[in-house]
Amino acid sequence: MTSNSVKELLSKNLIVQEVVVNGWVKSFRSNRFIALNDGSTLANIQCVVDFEKLDEHVLKQIHTGAALKVSGTLVESQGSGQSVEIQVKDIFVHGGANPDTYPIQPKKHSLEFLREKAHLRIRTNTFAAIMRVRSALSFAIHQYFTENGFYYFHSPIITGSDAEGAGEMFRVTTLEGKNPPLNEDGSINFKEDFFGKETNLTVSGQLEAEAYAMALGKVYTFGPTFRAENSNTSRHLAEFWMVEPEVAFNDLDDNMDLAEDFIKKVVQYILQHCGEDLQFLEKRLLDEEKSKPQAERSAMPLIEKLKFVAENTFQRVTYTEAIEILRNSKPNKKKKFQYIIDEWGADLQSEHERYLVEKHFKCPVILFDYPAKIKAFYMRLNEDGKTVRAMDILFPGIGEIVGGSQREERLEVLKEKMAALNIPEEELWWYLDLRKFGSAVHSGFGLGFERLVLFATGMGNIRDVIPFPRTPQNAEF
């Protein structure tokens, strides 16, 4: 007999039928009730068993975490708390879970404890809910771009170029089996690199996306990217996923319109499709925040916050306007900013970004027209000669969620900017070709996928929204 998912059983369409379900024991009580979950949905199916009729060997193995196959009749539940339940006829134990050693017991575990158990934490309600929302967001991203005429293309992971020019790359080295090339002292010869060439793990698929946009018009890439920055913050990972659309003939205004519409639509998608998980995560957050001082609590419950973003216009301000606002502000009555922006041209610190978003505008903010010297080489220089057509989107509680720009399409200007930053033309000869043959205005942006998942789930640490986080401390799993 084929089995059903817990989600299908809870939809009540199979009532009074013989059913089979596979799953893991969440809890069991009074030697009679097993709460079984298979990951298909947040809720468990209650299985009512007559333990006296059950084989003793089977009984002994029913503990939290054990994998079971349960057969029985699906009936309306007499008890409160669930609408249907299974009157069990038979149980097969796929695999037990020793209660003395299985770490995920039916009690509250701290997120720090669960981070050490990245392979098992997905069996908790919190992580299952987060990862279902992550999966839904990922689908919504592909759906949005497909419906809007974009082509999905796969940018390479191994690359010879540093797209951001920030030198934060992981080098790729060839280890030929058990015999890597060695130096005379016996240490590994890292100079051998990728079959004799110097290559890195990509920091961004943007440069390749530009090549594809200049032929397919509207493209996007969505894949893992790598940064060798030694940042131990709750917003940085060494390996993170980035969504990068690139559009030929779009200027900076079009780019801002696209980014805003895109974010709103994917947030709307999860509001429509992940209601149960979002309600669970909202309640979790409210419980967690009860122990925090009022000032540190979120201003809005999670779902209200998501609706707010989906329905309200993002505030657009230039860097220069933002600096004026910061200069004229006092973040709180006693204290000024730790870093005061008194010189035009300085990069914003996260405390400034938070002030603009959370205190001043109280909504997502798109900052644009940044000083050229704090932004990457490929951004389109404005007519003033000192700002570039860059844009960052700042989100409440997150900070920068998107970084993008209109790209420099003029060959000579691009060459000058590269020369000023000592970027050799030979390294990016193919990128320069795009400006020699059929060059045109084009724009794009990169959205940090985990930062979007952080926002969507209300979680506080980026390590909790990616399955197996890679940070300077942790790449164990």
Ligand code: 4AD
């Ligand atoms: O601002 P970034 O560095 O921009 C780029 O890489 C551009 N080439 C993108 C483009 O125009 N196609 O990164 C883009 C976004 C950031 O806004 C942030 O959300 C996320 O990627 N991000 C990180 N997320 C997690 N961990 C890190 N270490 C991140 N670095 C950037």
Ligand code: MG
């Ligand atoms: Mg950035």
